[in-house]
Amino acid sequence: MLAFILRRLVQSVAVLLVVGLVSFSLFRYVGDPINGMVGQDTPASEREALKEKLGLNDPAPVQFLHFIGNAAKGWFGLSYRTSEPVNRMILERLPATLELSFCAALFALLIGLPMGVYTGLYPRHWSSRALQAVSLLGVSLPTFVIGILLILVFSVMLRWLPSFGRGETVNLGWWTTGFLRWKGIEALIMPAITLGLFQLTLIMRLVRSEMLEVMRTDYIKFARARGLTNRAINFGHALKNTLVPVITITGLQLGSIIAFSVVTETVFAWPGVGQLFIQSVQFVDIPVMAAYLMLIGLLFVLINLAVDLLYFAVDPRLRGGGLARAGGH
Amino acid sequence: MATNNPPLLEVKNLRVEFPTRRGTLLAVDNVSFEISPGEVLGVVGESGAGKSLTGNAIIGLLEPPGRIAAGEIRLEGRRIDNLPYEEMRKVRGARIGAIFQDPLTSLNPLYSVGRQLVETIQTHKPLSTAQARARALELLKEVGIPGAEHRIDHYPHQFSGGMRQRVVIALALCAGPRLIVADEPTTALDVSIQAQIIALLKRLCREHQTAVMLVTHDMGVIAETADRVAVMYAGRIAEIGPVRDVIKHAQHPYTKGLMGSIPHLGERGERLTQIEGSMPRLTEIPKGCAFNPRCTFRGERCLVDRPELMAAGASRAACWLHDARGVGVPVVREPASA
Amino acid sequence: MAQWIARAADSDIWWSFKSSVTTVIAAIVTLLIIVVAFLSPVLAPHTPFDPSTLSLTDGLKPPVFMGDDGDWSFPLGTDDQGRDVLSSIMYGTRLSLEVGFASVVVAMLLGITLGLFSGYFGGAVDSVIMRIADVQLTFPAILVALLIDGIVRGILTSQRHDEIAVFVIVGAIGLSFWVQYARTVRGSVLVEKNKEYVQAARVIGLSPILIMFRHVLPNVTGPVLVIGTINLGLAIITEATLSFLGVGLPSTQPSLGTLIRLGNELLQSGEWWITLFPSITLAALVLAVNLLGDWLRDALNPKLR
Numbered sequence: 006m007l008a009f010i011l012r013r014l015v016q017s018v019a020v021l022l023v024v025g026l027v028s029f030s031l032f033r034y035v036g037d038p039i040n041g042m043v044g045q046d047t048p049a050s051e052r053e054a055l056k057e058k059l060g061l062n063d064p065a066p067v068q069f070l071h072f073i074g075n076a077a078k079g080w081f082g083l084s085y086r087t088s089e090p091v092n093r094m095i096l097e098r099l100p101a102t103l104e105l106s107f108c109a110a111l112f113a114l115l116i117g118l119p120m121g122v123y124t125g126l127y128p129r130h131w132s133s134r135a136l137q138a139v140s141l142l143g144v145s146l147p148t149f150v151i152g153i154l155l156i157l158v159f160s161v162m163l164r165w166l167p168s169f170g171r172g173e174t175v176n177l178g179w180w181t182t183g184f185l186r187w188k189g190i191e192a193l194i195m196p197a198i199t200l201g202l203f204q205l206t207l208i209m210r211l212v213r214s215e216m217l218e219v220m221r222t223d224y225i226k227f228a229r230a231r232g233l234t235n236r237a238i239n240f241g242h243a244l245k246n247t248l249v250p251v252i253t254i255t256g257l258q259l260g261s262i263i264a265f266s267v268v269t270e271t272v273f274a275w276p277g278v279g280q281l282f283i284q285s286v287q288f289v290d291i292p293v294m295a296a297y298l299m300l301i302g303l304l305f306v307l308i309n310l311a312v313d314l315l316y317f318a319v320d321p322r323l324r325g326g327g328l329a330r331a332g333g334h
Numbered sequence: 335m336a337t338n339n340p341p342l343l344e345v346k347n348l349r350v351e352f353p354t355r356r357g358t359l360l361a362v363d364n365v366s367f368e369i370s371p372g373e374v375l376g377v378v379g380e381s382g383a384g385k386s387l388t389g390n391a392i393i394g395l396l397e398p399p400g401r402i403a404a405g406e407i408r409l410e411g412r413r414i415d416n417l418p419y420e421e422m423r424k425v426r427g428a429r430i431g432a433i434f435q436d437p438l439t440s441l442n443p444l445y446s447v448g449r450q451l452v453e454t455i456q457t458h459k460p461l462s463t464a465q466a467r468a469r470a471l472e473l474l475k476e477v478g479i480p481g482a483e484h485r486i487d488h489y490p491h492q493f494s495g496g497m498r499q500r501v502v503i504a505l506a507l508c509a510g511p512r513l514i515v516a517d518e519p520t521t522a523l524d525v526s527i528q529a530q531i532i533a534l535l536k537r538l539c540r541e542h543q544t545a546v547m548l549v550t551h552d553m554g555v556i557a558e559t560a561d562r563v564a565v566m567y568a569g570r571i572a573e574i575g576p577v578r579d580v581i582k583h584a585q586h587p588y589t590k591g592l593m594g595s596i597p598h599l600g601e602r603g604e605r606l607t608q609i610e611g612s613m614p615r616l617t618e619i620p621k622g623c624a625f626n627p628r629c630t631f632r633g634e635r636c637l638v639d640r641p642e643l644m645a646a647g648a649s650r651a652a653c654w655l656h657d658a659r660g661v662g663v664p665v666v667r668e669p670a671s672a
Numbered sequence: 673m674a675q676w677i678a679r680a681a682d683s684d685i686w687w688s689f690k691s692s693v694t695t696v697i698a699a700i701v702t703l704l705i706i707v708v709a710f711l712s713p714v715l716a717p718h719t720p721f722d723p724s725t726l727s728l729t730d731g732l733k734p735p736v737f738m739g740d741d742g743d744w745s746f747p748l749g750t751d752d753q754g755r756d757v758l759s760s761i762m763y764g765t766r767l768s769l770e771v772g773f774a775s776v777v778v779a780m781l782l783g784i785t786l787g788l789f790s791g792y793f794g795g796a797v798d799s800v801i802m803r804i805a806d807v808q809l810t811f812p813a814i815l816v817a818l819l820i821d822g823i824v825r826g827i828l829t830s831q832r833h834d835e836i837a838v839f840v841i842v843g844a845i846g847l848s849f850w851v852q853y854a855r856t857v858r859g860s861v862l863v864e865k866n867k868e869y870v871q872a873a874r875v876i877g878l879s880p881i882l883i884m885f886r887h888v889l890p891n892v893t894g895p896v897l898v899i900g901t902i903n904l905g906l907a908i909i910t911e912a913t914l915s916f917l918g919v920g921l922p923s924t925q926p927s928l929g930t931l932i933r934l935g936n937e938l939l940q941s942g943e944w945w946i947t948l949f950p951s952i953t954l955a956a957l958v959l960a961v962n963l964l965g966d967w968l969r970d971a972l973n974p975k976l977r
Contacts (some may be wrong), residue, residue: 149913
């Protein structure tokens with residue numbers, strides 16, 4: 006068990022290093038860092054001096070180590086666009102994205118899971134087929150279209166909900182939360198639904214197909230042959246077996262939510278990290294892009310690790326044991 | 335050991351159909367037989383002969399679109415083929431048990447063996463968890479799991495194949511059924527373990543007075559274990575009778591062919607007989623007797639009339655050879671194509 | 673040929689196709705959209721991207737059914753530059769489809785090739801390719817596509833980038849989707865590589881590579897097709913999203929996503945048709961593609977037969 010954890014940790018660090026390498030390459034080789042920081046008519050000698058000062062003349066591996074060292078301390082330099090420290094920009098906007106993602110994930114799970122179980126248990130019922138059809142719609146509609154449609158209906162036509170921004174937020178230390186004010190919560194509703202809808206349909210379809218698979222296994226057949234009640238079979242045996250692979254994929258999907266916030270934040274002008282990233286791509290603001298990359302990499306690696314550990318806890322086949330030949334047959 | 339006691343299980347004129355897009359397939363065609371309390375009936379035949387489906391129909395677990403189209407199944411005199419789901423559920427496990435082929439996939443990998451046993455026991459009997467667990471422990475010891483006290487909490491993957499099948503047997507017996515439908519219980523096991531499992535099954539059923547419907551394609555297992563045997567072909571019963579008689583004095587040409595194809599120790603130099611051709615597909619069952627294209631004894635009658643089971647020596651066989659009027663003018667089989 | 677048609681008509685796949693009303697409708701809709709889109713130069717009533725045909729006085733007309741401002745020559749209305757929405761949608765759909773298909777093809781080619789290399793050569797090549805795949809898989813495709821686009825923007829000037837935008841986007845999306853194909857193909861290759869006939873072929877002196885191709889590729893067509901159908905819908909959505917975010921196809925060569933973005937800016941002031949109709953078209957297209965993909969998956973799935 007310990008070996009497993011250690012192995013996963015090492016893998017995670019490896020992935021982070023690779024991501025770091027990509028970030029670093031971006032930083033160093035795409036575009037000219039000097040150009041972004043000085044004016045048009047700065048003399049060449051000043052540029053050289055700047056280059057030297059920033060360590061841009063050191064050999065590449067040294068620069069890489071420098072970069073990693075800085076990254077570990079959370080320093081990513083100054084934005085090409087605003088000249089602010091990148092880490093401050095990100096920290097400012099992180100709570101917005103995290104709160105939004107959390108709500109979206111909650112929405113997707115709380116509705117998607119039960120719907121998936123229901124349509125898996127009773128696949129031929131008309132309500133299941135209807136839900137299936139709706140879920141197909143959910144998968145086919147791009148996130149931004151959903152956002153636009155929601156805005157059209159609830160903001161422009163009905164004027165019930167705000168169409169941009171976070172509403173009112175409250176400062177708690179360095180975190181800003183929208184949960185403590187009604188207006189903040191109002192502003193969260195449409196973006197959270199938009200962001201979560203795709204995941205919801207994904208979860209629902211996944212759970213459904215897993216359920217259907219599980220219901221056809223021999224052990225379910227044997228359970229029926231033993232006369233177990235439907236409740237015991239559906240919720241005791243089938244559900245537990247369904248959830249094991251679902252956990253992995255759902256966990257990974259949660260990471261996806263954080264990434265997709267890029268789109269939702271743009272549609273709703275939500276001041277989060279995603280919007281920052283889009284702006285940085287449009288302006289070729291390399292430090293921000295690199296920092297965002299590392300951030301996402303870190304988040305994903307952490308999520309993957311957590312999911313693996315969870316998987317471990319749930320499936321007894323992974324925890325030691327193996328074949329205990331206790332004599333005889 | 336058919337006695338004058340009323341039969342435990344009666345199957346009468348059972349028909350199992352599968353509606354498909356190419357028409358309706360008849361997988362089990364007018365099958366009738368009985369099982370007496372405590373007796374072991376072997377059901378033998380090639381793959382696709384309908385033996386597993388018959389078993390499934392009896393425990394009420396036919397997979398849709400398969401369905402029972404006609405006939406009756408009675409357990410201890412009471413009809414069970416038309417029971418609503420909840421009623422049949424109570425019958426399963428408590429009155430009829432089942433064992434399937436692959437012990438690895440028969441057990442839920444996420445639950446300990448003990449938990450699965452306790453759950454089954456408590457579903458059918460009003461015992462407390464402690465009592466159920468004690469009973470589970472007893473059963474594990476009965477089926478020969480060494481160290482049962484701590485193995486009861488182990489997971490299925492921690493047992494070897496033979497041990498797992500013992501657990502499966504324990505699970506099938508734990509609610510005290512009167513009949514067990516065992517569908518190829520040894521096919522997935524090593525040959526060396528097969529004998530042990532069969533012996534275990536035989537002993538337990540004798541001790542618990544449980545009847546067994548043993549479905550298999552392995553004649554050797556039948557010879558070892560069964561009291562009577564039914565030979566199935568193309569969804570019908572070709573021959574049914576006491577095991578000794580069917581094996582030594584087969585009355586149906588198909589059975590004769592089957593017996594001749596089994597090598598015997600001590601026989602030297604004789605070629606094994608091989609039945610020409612193969613079992614027909616369910617969509618192309620010949621008119622008259624289903625076996626006639628492959629039969630060396632066929633006559634005109636065999637091509638037209640379908641024989642029912644009729645008395646033949648100590649058994650019954652579905653063959654016109656045993657009818658007073660015989661098979662009519664013999665029809666020679668065309669030489670088999672390459 | 674006639675024989676082949678007769679066999680196809682009798683096959684299970686055709687039967688399952690015919691018997692599902694939704695699938696037939698989906699197929700018809702998809703076909704319709706494709707035909708209209710590709711015939712847009714012929715069918716479209718206007719050429720919205722030729723500035724010489726535009727007139728600002730035609731601007732901001734609502735759709736025909738909305739009121740007396742409507743004009744039958746602009747059945748779905750116009751945007752603020754006087755561009756006909758219907759024609760824009762036709763041309764835009766064509767672009768969306770082209771990019772979608774092209775990126776799937778790129779992803780397939782890249783993925784199959786890398787998968788074959790990885791599986792066949794094994795060792796260091798395999799490790800490197802699979803590591804890259806793993807890392808890439810931790811990121812959702814949209815981020816990868818965004819990243820690649822960002823890099824290209826950093827290398828080229830913005831003008832040059834817009835000129836070859838189509839290729840950049842196709843490349844970006846293709847690069848973000850190759851992994852699944854590679855993994856599947858690699859798996860198949862590994863399975864086949866260990867089979868005895870490959871060793872036998874080596875003994876006889878035949879080139880094992882050729883043998884593997886002959887045996888691996890047929891095995892792999894099914895799953896690859898399945899992944900392809902899922903990917904097509906995703907590719908179209910990804911391109912639309914990129915365009916919507918402003919980093920995809922530019923307004924001089926708009927796809928449906930770009931149109932939606934342009935229309936979005938006018939949404940608050942009430943000219944809803946400019947964004948709604950492209951949205952509906954996009955949704956219908958992806959829905960139809962997904963339905964077809966679903967049906968194809970079920971039809972090819974041996975477990976469900």
